[in-house]
Amino acid sequence: MAEKVLMKGNEAIGEAAIRAGCRYFFGYPITPQNDIPAYMSRELPKHDGVFLQAESEVAASNMVYGAAGSGARVLTSSSSPGISLKAEGLSYIAGAELPCVVVNIMRCGPGLGGIQPSQGDYFQATKGMAHGDFHLIVYAPSTVQELVDLTYKAFDTADKYRNPVMVLGDGMLGQMMEPVEFMEPLDPAELPKKEWATDGAKGREPNVINSLALAPEELEAMNKKLENKYKKVKANEVIHEEYRLEDAEIAVVAYGTSARISTKAIDMARERGIKVGLIRPITLYPFPEKEIAATCDQIKKYLTVEMSTGQMIEDVRLAVNGRRPVEFFGRLGVVFEAEEVLQRLIALGGDN
């Protein structure tokens, strides 16, 4: 067992990426994710890696596009407004089927918004990132240990599907310190060679990294191929966790920081005799649709808890498909407390 170290969420992401064999980071300063580029600028040179502060997030995401096409494990990170700018590059990366990892340490929007933690980018991360029919695979950690584990896993998943993977945290997770345990570092030289990468056409036909398909049939085929990939992702990559759900009649559905606060509220509600448990999606895309649907026979009411005005609730409602009521609690700008969630649970439980 490796020794546990006390580490800030953002820095733990950086360390996990390096241990996953990532040697390239391209980014642009924005709060509250600044510790990630700072960590990478300090640590990557020690591993013969490259840290580059780009002129913009648009440029950073296109540098990632180039580095990913060249066969490297590559990371970029940002916070909400910066992710909007990275969207262009991510659409091209998804279209050209390249692996990369992008971290969003969410702050509160829209527009310039503020730097308070938020979960307001759920729609952007899971559905509306940029133009065209594509998806990121989205991990939603709720502890610093999960930031580490899922960042590490993100690189493998990205390579497996040749698709961008997002680690979706928030300002709270990025800034908090917790004890974490790291995996053994991986040597990037030992990773399988990417035969499709542009590294000079020595003794082979040229490789072309591209998402352009002018002929209608070719264009359809490209999108069909992506569609089939997402079907595989949906079938194989869903991760969720359940807490005190065995005899529950009410289920809270929450991810990330909201799930942590909800867990405390569930314990408090249980002490008052309310039968409530938690369903925590760990992958937001693919969403644990079947897993939630499977609880509908037992669960009488669902409460979606988010640091937004209600985004994931749409996916919960699709999963529940009208069989049970799905209520919402959320605040944004301000991080809510367990007591506030408890009051909603008492109100819901009282109707039983």
Place this chain on the structure above:
Amino acid sequence: MEKIASYPDSLTDKHFHYCPGCTHGTVHRLIAEIMDELDIREETIGVAPVGCSVLAYEYFDCDMHEASHGRAPAVATGIKRVHPDKVVFTYQGDGDLASIGTAEIVHAANRGENITTIFINNAIYGMTGGQMAPTTLEGQKTTTTPYGRNLKEAGNPIKMTEMLSVLDGPSYIARVSVHTPKHIRKAKKALKKAFQRQLEGRGFTLIEVLSTCPTNWGIKPKDALNWLEDYMMPVYPLGDLKDIEEVE
């Protein structure tokens, strides 16, 4: 018998989609000849832009990466940082480089990225059907300046190459033309020097090539060559704008 000219190995055998009289084909051939002469085809990764040369990856017989509009220097930066020992070039038009991609080209040049940029300036947007480019001349009619470019409303023809040459990062910056055989020979010399500089690890190089677009200029190919000389060259004078060997 000595063979003095042949089809370059570094070009594929696909037919160019470029319009008759367009000089993209000439510039493609020059780059391919240089790749042959320097024996770097298997070491080169090219970055294609968005614009008429969006399909350049069909023609260069080396590894190619298609960029989004204006971002070729950022994509090339990502590639070069992963493969510092390879030759990386971007091929960009004036809409791509001088309008939507100004930030990317300025900062790639300023970082002294060890890449080569070929900048095709034909004073118009070709692929989208002849709109005003930032390089469009005063009074020039395009589909978005139907009364001629009015400098008060639409700004001035942008001189990217002059602007970039004041930066400390670039090693070699020149403007050439390909409208006569004599100019083509000079253009090849400049392009080759740029690639050689990159091979020597001397930093950013950019060659602007004045080019024609008879289709969207609405004139015959022969007239287009004359128009380039009569109207473009006074605004965009040819020559080396930065060459650190000369400065030192």
